[in-house]
Amino acid sequence: MALMRSAMARSRSPTKILVRKAEADEWQEITATALKKARKGAEGIEKKRKKALEAEAKAAEKAIQQEKTSAIVLEEDTSLPQAIKSKIKYLEKHRGQRVKVSGWVHRLRAQGKVIFLVIRDGTGFLQVMLGGKLYQSQIQDASLLTNEATVEVFGSLQAVPEGKSAPGGHEVIADYWKVIGHAPQGEDSYLSRFNEETGPSILADLRHLVLRGETQSAVLKLRTCLLSSFRHSLDSLDLKEVTPPCIVQTQVEGGSTLFGFKYYDQEAYLTQSSQLYLETVLPALGDVYCVQESFRAETSHTRRHLSEFTHLEAELAFLSFDDLMTHIESAICNTIDHLLVTPGVSELMAVLNPDFKKPTRPFLRMKYSDAIEWLIEHKIQHVTEETEDLPDDQKVYVDHKIGDDIAEAAERKMTDEIGRPIFLYGFPSHLKAFYMQKMKGQDGEGPDGMVYTESCDLLMPGVGEVVGGSMRIHDADELLAA
Numbered sequence: 001m002a003l004m005r006s007a008m009a010r011s012r013s014p015t016k017i018l019v020r021k022a023e024a025d026e027w028q029e030i031t032a033t034a035l036k037k038a039r040k041g042a043e044g045i046e047k048k049r050k051k052a053l054e055a056e057a058k059a060a061e062k063a064i065q066q067e068k069t070s071a072i073v074l075e076e077d078t079s080l081p082q083a084i085k086s087k088i089k090y091l092e093k094h095r096g097q098r099v100k101v102s103g104w105v106h107r108l109r110a111q112g113k114v115i116f117l118v119i120r121d122g123t124g125f126l127q128v129m130l131g132g133k134l135y136q137s138q139i140q141d142a143s144l145l146t147n148e149a150t151v152e153v154f155g156s157l158q159a160v161p162e163g164k165s166a167p168g169g170h171e172v173i174a175d176y177w178k179v180i181g182h183a184p185q186g187e188d189s190y191l192s193r194f195n196e197e198t199g200p201s202i203l204a205d206l207r208h209l210v211l212r213g214e215t216q217s218a219v220l221k222l223r224t225c226l227l228s229s230f231r232h233s234l235d236s237l238d239l240k241e242v243t244p245p246c247i248v249q250t251q252v253e254g255g256s257t258l259f260g261f262k263y264y265d266q267e268a269y270l271t272q273s274s275q276l277y278l279e280t281v282l283p284a285l286g287d288v289y290c291v292q293e294s295f296r297a298e299t300s301h302t303r304r305h306l307s308e309f310t311h312l313e314a315e316l317a318f319l320s321f322d323d324l325m326t327h328i329e330s331a332i333c334n335t336i337d338h339l340l341v342t343p344g345v346s347e348l349m350a351v352l353n354p355d356f357k358k359p360t361r362p363f364l365r366m367k368y369s370d371a372i373e374w375l376i377e378h379k380i381q382h383v384t385e386e387t388e389d390l391p392d393d394q395k396v397y398v399d400h401k402i403g404d405d406i407a408e409a410a411e412r413k414m415t416d417e418i419g420r421p422i423f424l425y426g427f428p429s430h431l432k433a434f435y436m437q438k439m440k441g442q443d444g445e446g447p448d449g450m451v452y453t454e455s456c457d458l459l460m461p462g463v464g465e466v467v468g469g470s471m472r473i474h475d476a477d478e479l480l481a482a
Helices: 002-010 032-069 088-094 133-140 200-205 214-236 275-285 321-340 345-352 368-377 408-418 476-481
Strands: 098-111 114-120 125-131 150-159 170-181 259-263 266-270 288-295 308-315 364-367 422-425 455-460 464-470
Touching (some): 088 098, 098 125, 098 170, 114 150, 125 150, 214 288, 214 308, 214 345, 275 288, 275 308, 321 345, 321 422, 321 455, 321 464, 364 368, 368 408, 368 422, 408 422, 408 455, 408 464
Parallel strands (some): 125 170, 364 422
Antiparallel strands (some): 098 114, 114 125, 150 170, 259 266, 288 308, 455 464
16 A cells, blocks of 8 residues: 555556455455545655655754854844843833843744734833844744744834834844853744633633733733722722731631631631721721732632632722712723823723723712613513523523512623613622621612611723722621611
């Protein structure tokens, strides 16, 4: 069969082909299936032969190039002005001067006898042009410049010519460069490890590499700016930041979601919320807040259920329920206003959410009971608890009614259709924590003895719930009775 495949690779003239599996068997004409398989094998052999020849040719060409450039030794020209060391984000003021920049190779391409690099240092991106001896030194050893190699470049910082573009509007015309650290090559190289079709499990395992991409790094940079803006906003509202512990001995949200472990032979847990700690320091410091990790041992695989997340919590004293919602609105809007004027944020938003529009005030305030009526009127139903785990074609949908916990999908659809931020407030007490203050008078009375609470969720179009808050029961006897 191997002889037949070799012959087929050299000739495609119509020939009657006879085959046999063993010497004792009679010769028979090859079947169409066997012929197709043999032809495919022959084509594979031919491709491998051509690939081997191409590899030999490239190796020979590389050997010639290395022989020509083996005498090239790069040295910094000491007659040039001393290079100014700078982070990429601060380069603009050094245009026309010789600079020194260190970073990682983000992208590279060859154009003629010039190599264009884009390097990053965490503060921005910079285009670098290597030509002449610098280009020749690169082809002398192809392993010098690869994606994610760590490099140091020296050269003149120049504005890009009119009609051309580069990050920051300038580029470095390099006169010297060197590799500080090499990056893996071949199957272990950055570009070989994953691509646009790589599954989420592999991307999670390679998270340290995925973060180097422009989108994922922009998310972390924007997160940094957002946390800074939150702190600025809350500080301006006279709240003090405290740092509660992560290891606690009490539950806050429920025992089923606790991560428990032994701490010096005692039972301890990772905190579900820093609310109780904030309540203890409130009488000493006044209004307080924290930015702390919280942990929930929930196995649900949804965007609303995370085992660990950064939790921004606050506790305030001496305010009414209306004051609480006004405070939350001010904190959110002040944070966004501060964020949008933070240097560099506009570029990050252009990458992550170019159509973002900041929310307009005042936010709509909608009672829970009014929301139920709105959902019924607009025919937005929810799946019954008995059928929620069944296939989609077997799910049963019904209208909402007073007492239902409004599903996330219905809540988001309502918010998106209304098209503005909504404070959804006055939830029934059986849907909320026992310590939440009950509404007084007729506003707090629901059907069948139901009682509404001074609790609220802030809903944002396109996002859903972003803040949850409530008044606390401050009467000791009422709290014990609850």
